[in-house]
Amino acid sequence: EIVLMQSPGTLSLSPGERATLSCRASQTVTDNYLAWYQQKAGQAPRLLIYGASIRATGIADRFSGSGSGTDFTLTITRLEPEDFAVYYCQHYVTSPWTFGQGARVEIK
Amino acid sequence: EGQLVESGGGLVQSGGSLRLSCVTSGFTFSRHDLHWVRQAPGKGLEFVAAISGNGARTDYGSSVKGRCTVSRDNSKNIVYLQVDRLRSEDTAVYYCASGGYGAPANWGQGTLVSVSS
Numbered sequence: 001e002i003v004l005m006q007s008p009g010t011l012s013l014s015p016g017e018r019a020t021l022s023c024r025a026s027q028t029v030t031d032n033y034l035a036w037y038q039q040k041a042g043q044a045p046r047l048l049i050y051g052a053s054i055r056a057t058g059i060a061d062r063f064s065g066s067g068s069g070t071d072f073t074l075t076i077t078r079l080e081p082e083d084f085a086v087y088y089c090q091h092y093v094t095s096p097w098t099f100g101q102g103a104r105v106e107i108k
Numbered sequence: 109e110g111q112l113v114e115s116g117g118g119l120v121q122s123g124g125s126l127r128l129s130c131v132t133s134g135f136t137f138s139r140h141d142l143h144w145v146r147q148a149p150g151k152g153l154e155f156v157a158a159i160s161g162n163g164a165r166t167d168y169g170s171s172v173k174g175r176c177t178v179s180r181d182n183s184k185n186i187v188y189l190q191v192d193r194l195r196s197e198d199t200a201v202y203y204c205a206s207g208g209y210g211a212p213a214n215w216g217q218g219t220l221v222s223v224s225s
Contacts, residue, residue, distance in 0.1 A: 039153075045153060046215070047207070056213050096170040
């Protein structure tokens with residue numbers, strides 16, 4: 001089973017700043033089968049990125065994904081007020097697919 | 109994009125079974141892979157099960173494998189999740205989601221399952 005570790009656990013930033021979230025896998029994530037989700041309190045998750053770097057439909061271009069192998073990054077170039085949320089990475093290489101433990105982006 | 113509405117949650121006794129349903133609309137059901145993902149109170153996301161559009165492929169999370177069956181009825185646009193031998197750690201909000209196999213883009217609002225000991 002591939003274990004995903006996200007860092008940092010919490011990121012305290014101000015609107016307009018850049019957020020960089022890391023996701024490290026215990027094994028190679030082949031074919032870049034890595035996704036990122038955003039979840040706000042009381043809401044369902046929202047798919048942001050799949051294939052490590054492909055934005056899902058309707059996702060703003062301030063969100064970008066990068067990386068390969070075992071190291072992946074989600075970058076939010078300029079934080080908007082609605083971006084303060086919890087972010088999860090998830091692989092879908094082979095079952096069981098697993099999620100990282102989540103990373104909170106909070107207002108400083 | 110469509111809509112997904114989960115039902116069947118509630119209070120269930122430990123050791124019992126439940127069947128969740130997810131009714132969908134607004135998209136060509138048989139062309140979409142369906143997923144179940146759960147979230148225990150105050151915790152992160154956990155993959156539970158997935159089924160391909162034609163039902164030929166299924167996958168399960170490690171904590172439910174052997175206790176769980178995902179199925180779909182393409183004539184009714186419904187996907188089901190049967191969970192047996194329920195444990196307290198199965199208490200969670202269960203989300204139904206559709207989209208690319210492994211990375212679903214369209215999610216329901218979830219149904220809460222509480223397992224009492």
